[in-house]
Amino acid sequence: METVGAAEAAPRPGLRERKKQRTRDALLRAALELFTTRGYEQTTVDDIAEAVDVSQRTFFRYFPGKEEAAFAVQDMVEEQFLESLRARPPHEAPLEALRRAVLDNWDRIGEAIMSLVPLELHLRMFRAIESTPALLAAHLRRSVETEEQLARLLAAREGLDVDTDPRPRLLTAAFGGVMRVTGRQWSTSEDLSLEGIRALTAAYLDQMGPALTGNWRATGPSGSGG
Template sequence: MSVDREPGLRERKKERTRRAISDVAMRLFADRGFDNVTVAEVAEAAEVSLSTVFNYFPTKEDIFFDRQEDVEQEWGEVVRGRKPGESAVAALRRHYFEALERREPRSGIAEGLVTFHRMIEESPALRAREREIGERGVEALARTLAEEAGADPDDITPRVVANQVAGVYGALYNEGRRRLLAGQSVEEAYPFLLRAARRAFDLLENGVGDYCIRPG
């Protein structure tokens, strides 16, 4: 039994170390700005070696976007988990509105998110990485759509739909960021985003709403 438990203990310890590094780094980034903090300073503040930081995070941008792999795969997972009779776009619409209703970060508005937004706006490196994460998310969604729809390799429809979905999500997220950075509270920004999201997803569903419906 001890043999079975050991990997779990190691993994939990590794996750605690990873989280501790990330938490310390984010405090430093928030206080001084992402571009003004070195990885060596993160290691010192977290009381670990520089090599330990790089073992968990290959680059400083990876520390900031510590959930980037989850973000990149999220849309595809939503599509794979859609309900019987539900299209890919309908599932993604439901996913966004659930996040907006709960004021989750992926909607663009959440308590405490303004600091995160501000750090990205102030750093060219973070803006570039954010674009890369978005592009990989589109690629992952396109692959999932192609698999779920049984699309021919030469069919560009999955990529077209993926880019349209990303355009809607991106426009709503960026509008939420713009409003928070302009000084609006989460609750002040919410009604606008709700109306904008309804309009945006209505347009999207009118165009590709019947694509990739899961059989009942």
């Protein structure tokens, strides 16, 4: 009987975990909806909790604060990008590995995002981050942390000491700058889609080398007509 009882009890942790995940997903969706419609500064934790009919205490079980909720989907996107980079073939040059990893990530990230929130909501939140000073400041701070992760990953991949060889940090700083310019440009465009930001990312990464080493007066950027 004890064995049967244990077997019957086994599914319960799974059910609890699924309920917790549903609560977290509901809080996340409510937070992003409020941030993108009411405004980040105008939205309180109580507002988010009330929208899901839970207590403030329940919100804090899942998120340390509003900022973590605002960046939860983006954190997942960046983690998948890091996984894509780790999986790149070792023969690829560092910049090529970064380029292919980020483009491959945009190719497959839609389904992962939609497992958390509607894709359209995530893209609206992306724009809100760019247009909200407090969120933009947090985004820049987080970008610096991500660039350090990338530098250390590239250094390990190439067999370098990141603290004595400046190349991994130089490359990731340049790459991070391209990604920030891409995000800023996309956030003011009319094409609110993953395809749009992917195409812009590819175009801007292709301009990285010419922008750093080319003669700007001799030729204009690709596609500019210059």
